[in-house]
Amino acid sequence: MFGFLHLPGYGPSARRRPRHRKTSSENNKKLLNTLNSETSTLSGTSQQKKMANEEDVFTFQDPGHPDHLMSGLQELRKECRFSDVIICVGATEFPCHRVVLASASSYFKAMFSGELRESLATKIVIHSVSESIMELLLEFSYTGRVDITQKNVEALLEAANLFQFGTVREACSRYLQQRIDASNVLGFHEFAEAHNCTELSELAKEFVIDNFLEVFQTSGEFLQVTQERLVEYISDVNLQIDKEEQVYESVMQWVRADVDNRLSILHKVLEHVRLPFINPRYLVAKVETEPLILSSPACMELVQEARRYHVFDYDRADQPNIRMKPRPCFDISEAMVVVGGCSGGDTKLAKVDCYDPKNNAWHTLSDLPEYNREGYAVVALGNDIYVTGTTDETITSDGCATTWKYSTQSDRWMTMAPMLKSYKCRATVVLHGQIYLLGGTDINGPVADVERYDPFSNSWEEVQPMIKAMNDFTVAACRGKLYVNGRSQGSEKILFQCFDPSTDTWNFIDNSVMPEWSQVPQSITLNGLIYYLRDDSKEVDAYDPIANQWVEVAPMKAMHSSGSVCVIDGKIFVSGGFGELAESNLIECYDPTYDKWAYSGSLPEPRCYHWCVSILKKVEHGDEEE
Template sequence: MVLLALGRRTNSSTSDTKESPVVKRKVLPVEYKAGDDFDFCSGASHSEGILQVFNEFRDCRLFTDVVISVQGREFPCHRAVLCACSSYFKAMFCNDHRESREMLVEINGIEAKAMEAFLNYVYTGRAKITTENVQFLFETSNLFQITTLRDACAKFLENQLDPCNCVGIQRFADAHALKQLASRCKNYALANFSEVSNHEEFLDLRIEELKDYIGREDLFVSKEEIVFEAVMKWVYHNVDQRRPMLNSLLQHVRLPLLHPNYFVQTVEGDELIQNAPECYQLLHEARRYHVLGNEMMSPRTRPRRSTGYSEVIVVVGGCERVGGFNLPYNDCYDPVTGEWKSLSKLPEFTKSEYAVCALRNDILVSGGRINSRDVWLYNSQLNLWIKVASLVKGRWRHKMGVLLGKVYAVGGYDGQSRLSSVECYDSFSNRWTEVAPLKEAVSSPAVASCSGKLYVIGGGPDDETCSDKVQCYDPNTNAWLLRANIPIAKRCITAVSLNNMIYVCGGLTQNLYCYDPAQDYWILVCQTLAKQESCGMSVANGKVYILGGQGENGEASDAIICFDPATGVLTGDRGMPRPICYHGCVTIHRYCDKTKP
């Protein structure tokens, strides 16, 4: 119960004594109900009104107790308002600093116009940010630790990004540790590199900054010629100082992917490059790629995805299990996106145990149990199969490898015995010719080319035994030599070459082995996720991929395993569309529609 006091003034004419002016009060009982309290709030208008009055006081110099001097211009202020908004001023005025006792406080290192805009924000909560004042206003708000105004300036800069200023804004963001703004600037420049490279700011990049741009996989250009021209423009802008930097910059330009005519006329015809012997090795690599195609592998032969091309792994044919139906599918896998796409089907999919390899950017399929001399070529540009010259000797369970632009069909089985026969295919003459035979006849070996030689690893000399021999073919002498044996004797193994090393897996083991031809020794790299044989193996984007294969129970697998030699990490990737074994795996460059980020 609440006691409410109500009163009135009394005035009695019958009283003999003079009335007292005191109010007589009567206490009335009032019942209290829970929730009857009223919390009144006038909202933001109250604080805005007070700020408005303080701002009027500032204009009239009423109650101001400090004068801030910037570049000789004086700004009368209220210490309490400054301290309430800025921890910088709170520390200055609330501690025993000299400024806390002085009427005039001089601040250096900022612009008077920025200080004026800053004080307008402090007293009104509003600021006019323009392209002319944003940098100084940001620095002022950053100095005085007004994060809301600082972030507003950063957002304004982000909205002003343009090919002509994104490099300068990124430098500003880096200098002030604005990670989000710096990231937006970098992404904008990468996505608009063609336009950015035409502006003055680009020519003032430091070499480390330029390398970072052109070395990125997510650099968006429609063709590699744009990157080359940007580099040369940057070098010629200050040719005397930048001439020694040319070679290190061209390391990041994918010269092999330039159009051959452009490469001959523009790159090799450039006087600066002609007089730079340190660049000759890069030019030689590009020339070899134009002749040998995807057999040449380096970071510079991998297409930028923005050009519309990407490295894809093509899985050719195969079957689901031993004795199962042979599959006609010819599918490509993009390791970056995980997408699968169907290509033109095999023309003779009833074949089995054929050999597959990539020649330049096409695919060859030779031999097989049926029509064992037939050879088909898949034209990746036209997405169709073409029959080419037949093998001299029919075979299956053989392997093919590409060496210096020519295809070698090695060993195998003809239905009666293992073969030591080796044939060489010249695509320009469309003809197979026999070369020196293997030292040991084998079927189902692993075959890979590396450092100018062809290596035939393991295999089965007969139905009962497996070989651990490594046979090395030198095309210059047309002779075979034996090298260091592989640590395991196996058949149905697969090999690929990467960075002048050969990687071997399969044979129903979990081991992934690596062979160094220069040192002639083997090492165990790691163990895969399961025991497999007759699996596919290919190299894409600098990594080794193992696809499918047959397990100990005879069933095929749909697993994709990725090994990164740079980190030594083995990971399981997305699954294949179907379990498969006894298939071919090759890597080609495939064009698809590109979209700008």
């Protein structure tokens, strides 16, 4: 028998409760509340699940996947499975996958994605590369690895450059960089230039520049370099050599290796050899007697230029020329020597200081003898400094005046042949390797006399006097002539006289277009122009003697009344003098390239009535006075 389970409220004993019938509106309201409640519950549950999902994210990344993928693709390539293109090189076919090659090489990417027929072809024939090199590039495409050896590096780099495998090209370049030496550097340089390997090219050139003599003596490729490449090396400002003769000998050996084709261009290469800095004895014994040089008029002009330099018959400032500048490796540079002057009023200075503009450093030289003299003049002839001028103290027993010479080699002053006339306040200038001494005054007033000094015979001689004597004037040498500007006694008019030593004649120059000067300025020659720095203002004028025209020039930054001026490395340097308020120690320089003045440094102390000249001097690296 089965029993029955009785639930509460059911069964016979359960009492029925009357049912309440709800209206239709009540039912609708209840249903709406129920739906809203359920919707709210579902929305909250969804937000909780979303937040839970965001907080519970786990990102997995297999670090070995790229390698696994590439090794898998490489395996498929080896098995010739799923390949969609065949690269044909010679008799060898390489089944590959377009997507892999396009990813590894810009060359193949452009080939497959363009409108070329290769974009659809199943077989592509490649020329200009060997099977072994193509295999290396394909291996790299699939594995990212390549074995570079001394045997394959050049061919591999060439192919990597052609097919635009940039990382392979750079790897080959680094391989070659580590193996540069004097025997192979020239070949490496040419190879790098041909394949746009900038870093390798720069490193190879730098090696040649730093080790020129070793490369010249060691490399069998030196005699095969082009004219342009040889000029590139020997004209480089950083070329490292022991002496200029080494450059000359390398050029001559290069010419002799192919005389028939190279003799006609010898002068174009020789102009980059700085013949003025070849030892004079070597120049006479070796260069001037060389048959190849003698056969070329253009080469002989370069030799004559060097000879003029050796006899001081060349003005670096008037006609600037790279051959007239020593190479930086010789550790020689142009320096400014400041001689004498006054400081603190009438205190006369015996000091002689040397200034290196590149290093902004001062060095003290031997003191000036007879520094109490007044109205003396200073010039540089070659690398020596000459002081001329007369006072009662400098007149010798026979009535002549002493000439002093400072030797840069010995740092010593010595007396030279006395001047012919004992005039005061004379002007001096160098032309064609000789010192000209002009004008001056005696007890009767200004004189027009001119005398000339020859450093090789150590003698003075009289030359044609000026047309008009002057007592306030300035002189400059430019383009082989002397130009004198000044006033004659009792006149305010500025006269302009010119002396031509080739004809030994003076003549007046039309001064109707000259600037108006209240005082006669200082003058200096640079690049074929005569610059006039005014003594009573910041203004500067320039005169072109060839065109007989005046040129507008930027004004100085400060006034330098009774200062001094010289030319160094193609720039005008003016120093000291009286500023607008007091004595000045300022140095400023003018760059004609930009027509601009700039402050360059300062004198050791304020100084005026001093002289500045430019010489070539060995750079001193110790005991510098700032």
